[in-house]
Amino acid sequence: MTASTLTASKQASIERAVRVLNVIRSCDPLMPMGVARSLLIIAASSGEVSLKELETAGISPGATHKHRMYLEAGEGREGTSKSGLGLIVSREDYADGKRYLLSLSQKGEELMERLSAAMDA
Numbered sequence: 365m366t367a368s369t370l371t372a373s374k375q376a377s378i379e380r381a382v383r384v385l386n387v388i389r390s391c392d393p394l395m396p397m398g399v400a401r402s403l404l405i406i407a408a409s410s411g412e413v414s415l416k417e418l419e420t421a422g423i424s425p426g427a428t429h430k431h432r433m434y435l436e437a438g439e440g441r442e443g444t445s446k447s448g449l450g451l452i453v454s455r456e457d458y459a460d461g462k463r464y465l466l467s468l469s470q471k472g473e474e475l476m477e478r479l480s481a482a483m484d485a
Contacts (some may be wrong), residue, residue, distance in 0.1 A: 383482040391449055391475060395434075398423065402431040406452055406478045412465035414457065432466060451475060 370378070388400045405421050406413050415428040423431065437450035451472035459462040468476065 380483055380485075382481055383485060387475065387479045387482045390478075391451065395449075398427060399431050399434050402428070403435055403451060403472070406435075406466050407468055407472065409467075412467045415464050415466070418466075432464065435472075436466075437469070 366411070385400075386401070389395055402418055402423060404421075405418060409417075413427075415432065418428045419425055432452070432454055434448060434453055435452045436448040449471075450469055452466050453469045454464045454466045457465050
């Protein structure tokens, strides 16, 4: 199927998706899609999300930890010297010391505002 055979509505949807991907990738052009998915799940929550909730969404337990390290600000991502992106913050759940709660940081909120604007454009 070529672009010329797409309906105007489908073409507009595809262009919107490309704008969204461009905004997400603006903070890291090499961000894996799985990490972007975790970020969007966190953003879609109305507060904090646990790593367990990411697992429930179909993200493997090992990946949830790696995604947290990738998205959170810190000394360095696991296995690299590159620090996290600072898009989320995490804190230990005081009710369960083994559990982390994730939410967007100010930088993450700003990215979601840009993403929303790209979707509406």
